[in-house]
Amino acid sequence: MPNYETILFSNDEGIARITLNRPDRLNSFTRAMHSELRDALGNLGNARVVILTGSGRAFCAGQDLNDRAVAPGDAVDLGETVEESWNPLIRTLASLPQPVIAKVNGVAAGAGANIALACDIVVAASTAKFIQSFSALGLIPDSGGSWHLPRLVGQARALGLALTGEPLEAPQAADWGLIWKSVGGEWLDSEVDALAAKLAALPPLGLAAIKSIVRTTWSRTLDEELNLQRDEMRRLGFTEDYREGVAAFLEKRKASFTGR
Template sequence: MAYETIDFKADGPLARITLNRPDRLNSFTAQMHQELRDALSKLGDARVIVLTGAGRGFCAGQDLNDRAVAPGEAVDLGQTVENYWNPLIRTLTSLPQPVIARVNGVAAGAGANIALACDIVVAVKDAKFIQSFSALGLIPDSGGSWHLPRLVGQARALGLALTGEPITGEQAAEWGLIWKAVDGEWLDQEVDSIANKLAALPPLGLAAIKSIIRTSGSRTLDEELDLQRDEMRRLGFTEDYREGVAAFLEKRPAKFTGR
């Protein structure tokens, strides 16, 4: 597929995806959904994915012009969510690779919730996270109503969702909504540092960490302890674990193969 609304580069262990409609703050059309879905299915040997936006924003969510509704007409938003937004959030959260959101500006509506669905979010301090749904009589979709209370608690989740009040990247980091906020000139350095660090770590272990933490809310403590036992047993038999121990004892860099 030739991409017109995204830029996709898979460079060895790193895959970089840029939402590329800067004139529309990278808001989504059906075409962008299709192209992003295709890119996420062609990650090859990538061990880490970086998702960002072109220009001055990360993503403004749904491009309302792409599903324009004439006065008096109705549109099935549930079908849009089912066909496009839900599959995207499920893919981002279930990929074995860590996904880093590089938030370079405004992240609004579903665009904010795409960022929150990523595993690590690094934003510029003056970025804006906006739950803009209430102004249209809607709810925070794209995983928003699930992620928000788990990340910042019910009180702040309700405040953000009901008022639609923007918060900066710096405030989002202080609240625990995202991992880190940095000055704009340090954004690329910080994201690249994290991406390169993760790309050098054992991929099977990272995939297991992502999976177990993302699903822990569905288990009791006893169930979690049993799963931890099983995962430690499984990972302890991998070549990567043996390589990690050998490298530590021999005081040399480890070379992990994902086996």
């Protein structure tokens, strides 16, 4: 495994684990962290599921403002930072064939909150908080925030979160449908490990298809969706994994999926 400086990375038994590892800075992003995370996500090998989390007491506090090395009052091209680093990360998380689980162990603020929301399943400790901290700086929710928020919780709540920047605690985030689940902090590791193991044992081609069709459904009409469902069911029905799944069900045994 590569020897990264700002993240921890392991890949074992089909589960890739990535930990943002700048706890002294609440795992806020630098250009180096973006580069290392990009490399890790591009080298997942045989991983069937990805877990993204943070070290210490935070998940991620977004952009490390010190990394830009800009004197107070000087102008900076934030669009360049977004185009170079944040947009590619959000696009990668959305397009990976593997399900990505965000294990939100603590505060997720700014772009850090929106990285979590860009993942496929978000499980958060009950003490975690999600903060859209952009309005205090005169900015907008980037890193996919303005896209994901209204689709997950509706326009009224999205505007409330984005305009006020008020922290949203994980249990309420789960009640609102912003995230999949909130659990007691002592159960976070076991909950996510069990979820990752379950996903890693399922047919990977089917999971990739589910992720793709759900994430892109907003752009299609009902007729287009029905046609795509037909095509995908036809394609997946010819896979070895589908035949194995049916055989295992009929023979009352555990299935073994190969991704073919």
